[in-house]
Amino acid sequence: MYVKTATRRTKDGQEIRYLQLAHNEWDADAQRSRTKVLHSFGRADQLDRAAIERLVVSLGRLLDPDRAAVLSAPAGLEFLEARPLGGTHMLDGLWRRLGIDATMKRLLAGRRMDARAERTLFALVANRALAPSSKPAATEWINSDVHIDGLTVIDEQACHRAMDWLAEIEPVLAKDVYFQVTDLLNLEVDLIFFDTTSTYFETDQADEPVARDERGRLLDQPAGPSATGDDNPDGAGEKVKLRGFRSYGKSKDSRPDLPQVVVGMAVTRDGIPVRVWSWPGATGDSALIRQVRDDLREWTLSKVIYVADRGFSSATNRKALMQGGTGYIIGEKLRSGTAEAKTALSRQGRYATVADNLQVKEVKIGSADRFIICYNPDQAVRDAAVREQLISQLTEMIDGTDTLSRTKRAELAGVISTKPGLHRFLRQTPGGLLRVDRAKIERETNLDGKYLLRCSDPSLSPEDVALGYKQLLQVERGWRDMKSIIDLRPVYHRREDRIRAHVLLCWLALLLIRVAENATGQTWTTLRAELQRLHVIAYTGPSGTFRQSTELTKPQRDLFTALDVPAPKKILDLAVAD
Known part of the structure; x- marks a missing residue:
């Protein structure tokens, strides 16, 4: 198939050229090739060049970006490579909108570190969101398979040094990111949802027990005679514990045969993950929410209601969550619960129907807490x-x-x-x-379709309590995406600080993904597929080398607009030859 030129002369002798799309067909009867015109573009001097350009772009989408770039290279230029651009450009735009780059650069000031540490960490976060892989594979991905603004070549050691620094700055970074996210996105942070999961390691050898405090943090001094391996459920005093970070425990991944760590996550009602924690694998759930409460209290938040599942319903946890004017909505165990729970379930009363076929009723039993019974007929x-x-x-x-x-x-x-x-x-x-x-x-x-909630806040209606607890699914959705899209597990790091940094990279990736999903109303799978079709093409010639982005499609342009991220420039880089 080719463009054919046909010439005609008018009566006054003027020569007119016509452009036609044609191809040759074999005529078996005549035993010769004949030209067949498929489409006429009209007169060459009246050609609709904009329409031709749209046709070329449309046909180019049917080809691999590399092949399309080779075929469309301007005369005198040699095609070098094509790399995906859209996904990293969008994530980088959100990274900057949320002020993560500014916080990291501020924390880098005065440090004897590679100035590219912020760019390196962004690249590792982008890798978790777009093509999750091990750190050696991520390094190769950064160097050869994707375009990242401000970072061309990096080595594995630089990635590890940046991760070590990330684990060090996490408390300050998490606080800054939280306030940037809530202010920029105008989030309603009256409910904080908390839950835990576990993630395993492909090894059959757990870490040696070392001295730790109640929060699983390493202690400088060796464990003395008072060291114990038991939890302190009453929270009285700081006991030294002997625990390995990667250790055997109750697995939520159905892999009790492998060492693990416990990971906790706090999420807003909008599904935005605001902080993550990591604990030794043998840590029980019951005491963890108290640490979450203490850590978030340092952020001087306004009144917050913590929402947690049944594993956190101990009296010690409830007392801790009431401190400082905060409160809680916690699921209560039905089968082996407290005497209050059994009394609540035995009381009669009418249910009120709320959203999504959910029925609720509040039961008064003389306790300081409120009990709401939820019933779903389906x-x-x-x-x-x-x-x-x-x-x-x-x-x-x-x-x-x-x-x-x-x-x-x-x-x-x-x-x-x-x-x-x-x-x-x-x-x-x-x-x-x-x-x-x-x-x-x-x-x-008698328990079919029912669950029981305990709430400390007197101002919330039973409907708000029930719907607030139902939003705990946002955390469960976060765990699913962390494990299936971002590949939190299995973890291949051995050092504790690297493991913590790996969890933080996954958190930052999930944060950017959730912001993108909430702003566009589309799933990350759909967003990633559309954006990764946008490429950067590199050409070289006698005058130098330059990189340019491919043409934006309407869906891509609409996504950048919805995310308030500027579209990439046409010419991204220009190096003039000497």
Whole structure:
């Protein structure tokens, strides 16, 4: 296929040139090639050049950027390379809008460090958001596969030094980022959602226990006779603990065979992650929210209600969260909860329907706390279906066991005890017979679709309490994205400070992703795919080398506008030859 020129002469002898899109076809009968005109562009002197340019750009999208750049290179210039630009340019724009670069540069002042540390950390954050990989692979990605403003070549050691510095400045950086984000985005920060997860390491060797304080921080002095490996649930005094950072614990990744660390995250009602924490892998959840409360209190926030799941509902935690005028909304355990919870569930009353088919009612039991029972009819149907399936499976397992010996029945009961869902409904008679516990089924039926909330704030309506707790899903969504999009796990670092820095890089990547999603209303997967189609092309010639960005599509332009990020310049770099 090619552009053909046809010439015609007018009556007055003037020569007119016409441009046509043509290609040659083989005529089998005539045994010769014939020219077939596919489209006529009209007179050459009246050509709609803007329309031709749009056609070329449109056809160029069907090709790989590298190949399109080679074919469209201006005369006398040699194509060098093409790299994705859109994703890093957008993330860099948000990085600067949120003042992260300014904070890091301020903290760099007067330090004997590479001045590119801020750029290096941005590049590592962009890698987590766009193409998560190990640090050696991330270094290669930065050097060869992407365009990052202000950073051309970097080595792995520079990345590690920048990470070490990030772990050092985290308290100041987190505070500055929080106030920049809330002010710039005008966030409503009356609810802080907190939850934890765990992330594992591809090694079968845990770290050696070392002396730590209650918050899992390393202590300078060795552990003395008072050192203990137990938690201090009452929070009385600072006990020295012997813990390795990478250690075995209750895994939330279903990998109890691997060492892990515990990671906590605080999120606003808008889904913006404002801070993360890292603790040794054997740390229990119950005491962690007190540290979160103390750390965020240093930010001198206005009144904040902390929202947390059932793992944080101890009396010590509730007392700590009430200090300084703050409060809490905490899920309460239903099956093995407090006497107050059992009393609340036994009280009668009418439910009021709120959003998303959720029904709520407040129960007065004389406690300083308020108790709100939430009921979801759809969830009740699902709970009943799951229970029926479990009971059917249990019945099949114990059917006919009366004829077995007592020893065999005890062995089967031991097997069932390893399956919590089935064991919940198993009852053993004094004679050792295995039965389905009908009384337990009746009690469980009364809990279908229900969960119980404990709230300390008297001003919130029951509806606000229920909907606020439901937004705890924002944290769970954050964990899903941290693990599936940003690749928090598995972690390949060995040193504790590097592990903490890795978690911080993932947090900063999630922060930029959430800001982008909230501003555009699109998922990160969609945003990333569209933006990564924007490339920077490098050419060289007798006069020098230059880099230029490809043409913006309308969707790309709309995204930059929504994010309040300037579109990239046409010419990004120009080096004139000597």
